[in-house]
Amino acid sequence: MTHHPSHTIARIITLLILIFNLISCSNNEVETIDYKDSYKLEGGGNLVNAMVGEPSNLIAMIAGDSASSVIAGNIFNSLIKYDEKLNYAPELAEKWDVSLDQKTITFTLKENLFWADGTPLTSEDVLFTWKLVTDPKTRTPYASDYLLVKEASAPNPKTFIVTYDETYAPAIDTWASLHILPKHILKDEDINNTFFSRNPIGSGYYQLDQWISGQQVTLKANTKSSQGPANIKYLTSRIIPDTSSQFLELTADNIDLMNINPIQHQRVFPARKDLEQKINLYKELGNGYTYLGFNLKKEPFNDINVRRAINYAIDKDEVIKGVLLGLGEPVASPYKPGTRWNNANLSPYPYDPNKALSLLKAAGYQKNQSGLFEKDGKVLGFEILTNQNKQREMTAVLVQRRLKEIGIDVTIRVIEWASFINRFIKTGDFNAVVLGWSLSLDPDQYNIWHSSQQGPGQFNFIGYNNKEVDKLLEDGRKELDPSKRQKIYYKFSEHLLSDSPIVYLYAGYGLSAVNKRVQGIKTPAPPAGIYHNSYDWFIPQSLRRNEMAN
Amino acid sequence: MLKYLIKRILWMFPMLIGISLISFFIMHLAPGDVTSNESSFNPKASEESRQKLRELYNLDKPVMVQYGLWLKRIVKLDFGRSFSSHQRPVLWEEKDKNGNITKGLIQESLPITLLINLLGIFIIFSISIVLGTASAIKQNTWVDRSITLFVFVGFAIPGFWLALLLMYWTGVANQWLPISGLHSQGYLSLDLFSQTLDLLKHLVLPVFVSSLSGLAGISLYVRNGMLDVLHQDFITTARSKGLSEKRVIFVHALKNAILPLITIVGLSIPGLIGGSVIAESIFAIPGMGKLFYDSVLMRDFPVIMGILTIGSVLTLFGNLLADLGYAWADPRVRKGIIK
Numbered sequence: 001m002t003h004h005p006s007h008t009i010a011r012i013i014t015l016l017i018l019i020f021n022l023i024s025c026s027n028n029e030v031e032t033i034d035y036k037d038s039y040k041l042e043g044g045g046n047l048v049n050a051m052v053g054e055p056s057n058l059i060a061m062i063a064g065d066s067a068s069s070v071i072a073g074n075i076f077n078s079l080i081k082y083d084e085k086l087n088y089a090p091e092l093a094e095k096w097d098v099s100l101d102q103k104t105i106t107f108t109l110k111e112n113l114f115w116a117d118g119t120p121l122t123s124e125d126v127l128f129t130w131k132l133v134t135d136p137k138t139r140t141p142y143a144s145d146y147l148l149v150k151e152a153s154a155p156n157p158k159t160f161i162v163t164y165d166e167t168y169a170p171a172i173d174t175w176a177s178l179h180i181l182p183k184h185i186l187k188d189e190d191i192n193n194t195f196f197s198r199n200p201i202g203s204g205y206y207q208l209d210q211w212i213s214g215q216q217v218t219l220k221a222n223t224k225s226s227q228g229p230a231n232i233k234y235l236t237s238r239i240i241p242d243t244s245s246q247f248l249e250l251t252a253d254n255i256d257l258m259n260i261n262p263i264q265h266q267r268v269f270p271a272r273k274d275l276e277q278k279i280n281l282y283k284e285l286g287n288g289y290t291y292l293g294f295n296l297k298k299e300p301f302n303d304i305n306v307r308r309a310i311n312y313a314i315d316k317d318e319v320i321k322g323v324l325l326g327l328g329e330p331v332a333s334p335y336k337p338g339t340r341w342n343n344a345n346l347s348p349y350p351y352d353p354n355k356a357l358s359l360l361k362a363a364g365y366q367k368n369q370s371g372l373f374e375k376d377g378k379v380l381g382f383e384i385l386t387n388q389n390k391q392r393e394m395t396a397v398l399v400q401r402r403l404k405e406i407g408i409d410v411t412i413r414v415i416e417w418a419s420f421i422n423r424f425i426k427t428g429d430f431n432a433v434v435l436g437w438s439l440s441l442d443p444d445q446y447n448i449w450h451s452s453q454q455g456p457g458q459f460n461f462i463g464y465n466n467k468e469v470d471k472l473l474e475d476g477r478k479e480l481d482p483s484k485r486q487k488i489y490y491k492f493s494e495h496l497l498s499d500s501p502i503v504y505l506y507a508g509y510g511l512s513a514v515n516k517r518v519q520g521i522k523t524p525a526p527p528a529g530i531y532h533n534s535y536d537w538f539i540p541q542s543l544r545r546n547e548m549a550n
Numbered sequence: 551m552l553k554y555l556i557k558r559i560l561w562m563f564p565m566l567i568g569i570s571l572i573s574f575f576i577m578h579l580a581p582g583d584v585t586s587n588e589s590s591f592n593p594k595a596s597e598e599s600r601q602k603l604r605e606l607y608n609l610d611k612p613v614m615v616q617y618g619l620w621l622k623r624i625v626k627l628d629f630g631r632s633f634s635s636h637q638r639p640v641l642w643e644e645k646d647k648n649g650n651i652t653k654g655l656i657q658e659s660l661p662i663t664l665l666i667n668l669l670g671i672f673i674i675f676s677i678s679i680v681l682g683t684a685s686a687i688k689q690n691t692w693v694d695r696s697i698t699l700f701v702f703v704g705f706a707i708p709g710f711w712l713a714l715l716l717m718y719w720t721g722v723a724n725q726w727l728p729i730s731g732l733h734s735q736g737y738l739s740l741d742l743f744s745q746t747l748d749l750l751k752h753l754v755l756p757v758f759v760s761s762l763s764g765l766a767g768i769s770l771y772v773r774n775g776m777l778d779v780l781h782q783d784f785i786t787t788a789r790s791k792g793l794s795e796k797r798v799i800f801v802h803a804l805k806n807a808i809l810p811l812i813t814i815v816g817l818s819i820p821g822l823i824g825g826s827v828i829a830e831s832i833f834a835i836p837g838m839g840k841l842f843y844d845s846v847l848m849r850d851f852p853v854i855m856g857i858l859t860i861g862s863v864l865t866l867f868g869n870l871l872a873d874l875g876y877a878w879a880d881p882r883v884r885k886g887i888i889k
Contacts, residue, residue: 046735048735054836056634056635056636057635057636059636062636063636064590064592064595136602139603139606140599141585141590141592141594141595141596141599141600141603142594142595142599143596143599144594144596144598144599145594177594192636192637193631193636193637194646195646195648195650195652197636198636198652199650210738212733213653213658213836214658214659214835214836214840215731215732215733215834215836216731236735238731238834239834239836240730240731240834241830241831241834241840242730242831242832242834244714244832245714245717245729245730245831245832245833245834248714248717248718248721248722248729248730249729249730251722252721252722252725252729254728254729416847417582417586417587417847418580418581418582418583418586418587418847418849419580419581419582421581421582421586421591422581422582422586423581438592440593445593447593447594447596448593455597456597457597457600457601458597459593
């Protein structure tokens with residue numbers, strides 16, 4: 001008898017089908033839930049979200065990656081926080097007083113603060129944290145703000161006093177971003193290499209429950225939280241590097257929350273009624289803006305007419321529609337629209353190609369036979385550099401098209417980040433870049449715009465140099481009175497807009513998709529975003545996922 | 551034979567130094583270091599602080615000096631500590647003075663990658679031998695052609711695309727299999743059997759997708775080897791002796807046809823520790839591919855060098871094992887009739 005391989009194949013296939021059937025849960029019914037308008041607040045439950053990267057560690061001053069700061073932010077507290085309108089609010093400190101000469105800040109801690117292990121949290125911990133961040137042996141890139149403190153002391157367990165050499169207005173902000181660490185655990189540890197970084201004890205709403213390397217980080221509500229209890233008992237962050245996989249997990253109901261992109265928000269969700277039934281979409285203005293920056297030390301960008309012409313020639317609304325599918329806003333200053341520092345009287349350069357043409361002619365450019373502008377035999381053209389970021393690449397293409405229409409020849413080059421920074425930005429070897437800056441909460445932008453900050457590795461790499469702006473930035477650092485400070489930065493924003501050293505392109509929305517089982521999310525999102533009150537969110541018992549544990 | 555073996559092993563050392571030297575320099579040719587990743591492009595992180603970090607990591611020293619420092623550690627089998635993940639040991643766990651254990655990066659990523667690759671190789675080889683033999687016996691029939699078509703389609707299909715389709719089909723539309731990750735929520739409360747079953751369920755898709763592309767190569771090797779053997783005199787002799795066709799093919803022919811596979815198995819040994827970045831990202835598996843890729847993006851030199859060193863040692867050993875295995879399996883090689 002001969003052996004028939006085709007039979008073997010048929011058998012294998014049958015076997016595979018059998019295996020598939022055996023391991024399937026045989027539950028193909030999609031249940032639909034009728035969500036009520038409101039639910040009774042119930043504590044407990046497990047909120048599962050997805051993140052693309054694993055935290056490198058949970059000590060924020062050393063970590064630096066966003067995954068770390070998100071998770072550490074749930075475990076640790078700072079002295080001060082930003083409230084939902086992005087104003088300062090008490091966190092560990094119940095109040096802070098600035099001395100008359102504006103050089104000394106006295107923080108008074110709240111009563112009855114505890115670490116998650118039950119040890120009292122005192123001003124000694126704050127002093128210890130300050131010493132740690134300023135210690136030259138500590139591997140932190142964030143020391144410089146804290147090195148400005150001349151003297152720090154903790155005269156009693158509730159008081160922490162810092163004195164600066166000179167008035168330093170961003171000081172308050174720096175104390176809103178320094179997580180206070182426990183002295184009693186870390187005093188004999190090497191902060192650069194400590195078990196604590198993956199097993200932290202904090203004072204925040206949550207404490208670490210379990211960290212499965214490369215897979216998930218689970219936090220558990222901290223019963224001794226310095227800010228009162230959080231509603232949801234467990235926060236699980238699953239590490240899923242691919243956003244398409246995250247999306248599949250969301251649609252299969254295995255995760256509750258993920259960040260989505262404009263295409264998913266505008267195209268996928270509206271087309272899927274089954275998803276709309278169980279998932280809410282949220283949008284909030286993000287914390288950054290995207291810009292086209294010029295190398296001001298180079299021709300032709302040293303000419304303000306050229307910069308303004310380019311600004312008029314770019315249609316920002318088109319970029320927002322094309323790149324973000326409308327999910328963004330134009331900006332005219334480096335501050336978040338709707339916040340105190342944003343000068344609402346400013347508006348972006350409108351799209352006006354005729355004005356662009358006349359400005360270029362005023363700058364001495366003439367059109368040549370091929371329709372491109374030319375001066376002294378040199379064609380007006382440049383290269384836009386950007387890093388591997390889809391939105392920035394698309395933005396560069398739209399900019400290229402609009403500039404080509406008025407007669408400027410633009411090429412685009414996309415480069416991996418580390419090479420981009422070291423080969424081009426640090427050396428000043430570029431014409432123009434599409435990049436992003438954060439819409440900072442404190443208005444101080446000295447490091448980005450002051451003319452002294454142009455050295456290699458510093459942040460004024462475009463070479464912006466304006467004496468009046470320098471003066472405003474210096475004044476703004478010394479002024480603690482918010483309304484006076486506001487005037488200074490209004491003026492600063494005006495200069496920045498009129499000088500046009502960069503073209504503000506857009507501030508995109510942060511987009512989240514959240515399963516409807518999560519209740520208590522504020523909508524529309526306040527300036528601080530939907531996450532600012534995540535400790536108030538809750539998952540009603542009846543909507544909880546059926547889990548093996550918890 | 552023993553002399554040959556010792557000579558081969560001694561040769562590995564200069565080879566390893568050469569490989570590590572070249573890798574070290576190529577790695578440093580790429581602009582940037584661990585202080586210049588995207589999240590550190592932050593006005594709050596000053597250039598002075600970053601310079602200080604560079605000094606702490608010895609990145610300010612000339613490359614030759616850095617290589618010397620690395621070599622000095624590696625001869626003591628000290629793979630160093632990662633820059634980007636808070637000084638975690640690169641290779642193996644360490645205990646601090648309080649007895650707390652911090653696991654090594656490779657230690658955590660390697661087991662899952664090995665498991666997936668071993669399962670993959672096992673599946674690839676068993677299916678390929680069946681498919682290859684079948685198409686050789688049925689040469690130029692529809693069976694042969696459809697097998698060839700199938701393995702080439704498997705080879706040509708983009709893995710990420712197939713992975714997403716299968717994830718949707720088995721995970722979202724039907725909920726037969728988990729979509730991504732290695733464990734279900736709360737798997738720690740399960741007993742060992744259910745934990746293993748849970749892990750295996752999570753591995754079905756990753757192993758299937760990564761095996762599919764490997765079928766083409768191996769099954770064609772088997773097919774061609776089989777065809778060669780079937781045309782040789784001893785097969786004709788066997789048939790003329792009146793042996794059953796089954797015995798001719800499975801005892802006499804197959805043994806000889808799969809001999810070349812020994813070389814391939816040997817050469818796949820270094821591949822065992824390498825994972826696919828794309829598959830690992832899509833299935834959210836914290837394996838070696840993702841570890842290496844992330845380390846390159848972060849310019850985490852100790853981790854890159856650690857993985858490269860282990861990879862090159864395994865490559866050299868794999869080659870040696872393949873040669874030895876060949877000698878063991880083929881008396882003609884052993885007796886020096888053919889090389």
